[in-house]
Amino acid sequence: MLARLVVGGVISGAISGCTRQVPEAQALGDPVPGLTDDELARFEAGRALFDRVFSVEEGTGPLFNENQCSACHTVPAVGGTGEQLVIKATRRRGDGSCDILASESGENLRRQATPVLARHGIERDTLPSATADIATFSVPFLFGLGAADLVPEDALRAAADPDDADGDGISGRVGLTPDGRVGRFGRKADVASLHDFTHLAFFNEMGITTTSHPVERGPNGAPLPPGTDPAPDPEIDDASADLITDFVRMLAPPPRPTPTPDAAALIERGEALFTATGCAACHTPHVTTGPSAVAALDRVRARLYSDLLLHDLGPALASTCAPGASETEYRTAPLLGLAARRSYLHDLRAFSLERAIELHGGEAQGARDAFAALSVLDQQALLRFLRSL
Ligand code: HEC
């Protein structure tokens, strides 16, 4: 462990001066160590709201998926994953651009209705008639994403290599939001910030309007029957949404328990193989944050194992398109807390880490093949490394 840290420090020291590293938490769901009392208080208040069940009177619905953030983000701790799969539907327009069918609820099909809406015979969104492609997206871990929020946009642009100018077979494109900004969150990198994601999650998952999304969306975009949406808009105020965003921002990266000496040697070997096989070309171990009002996250290096860019993983994993992503492109999945997960990839189709790697195609074909060519022992070392993150 100590050896690993020293080696990491030397390498990063050469690249980025003596940037501090975000310390790890004691337990999943803990705040980043080193917060001020005031920041800790915001974290706790934000967690309470993240965990809170919002009633219909407070604005949940009339169409929604769940009535609390932690209905989905809960396993094995608040901020974690869950069993829900969120459904999205898209099509291609005549000019080839991606239509996320936003006005027909394609961006997020809501599968529940409040009793008052159900009395009108409306129980859920149905698949928009124009749908060409469907995605089922599983719930990602939110641990350690605060650092991802704070990477300067210029750094993302600098890391991108859209035309594969360096000829390594790996391009990497910057994500795009529907309104043309740089995206970095969501499996298709179509959301700009944690702030925006909180507002979108309230609107899309919980049917709760916010200052960014103040107009309730009816069933597949059709008008709501009168009297079915009594709560005044926006149904949640900015101060509360900001507390939730702060909670997510200050969630620490998962802990890394000290391994036994034998395991430590295996993990170290696996880490070297992770780089040698080309995994680290997309799953870049660290990001460096820009300035932040939260001192513990201010210009620090944080483990993420993602470049936050879009990569084409080939036709086997195709789902929907997004404003900046084709059907086969995904943002590199951060690789944190894998030991606490049982299934992998955007729709949880892989029940083992081996299978997740095997399903990497497209730009990742070379890394996949390099992994397949390793000896069984080396493969086990790499997998043990993944489970240590
Ligand atoms: C119905 C289940 C569900 C609920 C409720 C839900 N989420 Fe999520 N969350 C998801 C899914 C699915 C994704 C992945 C979506 C995607 O990739 O486009 C996600 C992604 C996220 C992300 C982006 C993670 C990343 O790696 O880019 C953030 C941040 C987030 N959710 C925060 C919240 C907050 C805050 C709330 C409550 C306001 C919330 N979520 C409620 C299912 C849910």
Ligand code: HEC
């Ligand atoms: C060209 C870029 C690229 C390379 C190279 C690459 N990956 Fe990935 N990886 C991705 C993307 C993009 C995803 C998300 C795919 C999805 O969700 O369907 C992903 C997902 C994963 C996941 C699943 C994570 C989760 O949360 O479900 C694991 C595990 C993984 N990669 C490990 C590896 C390993 C090990 C290697 C090297 C053998 C590797 N990857 C090489 C881009 C890459």
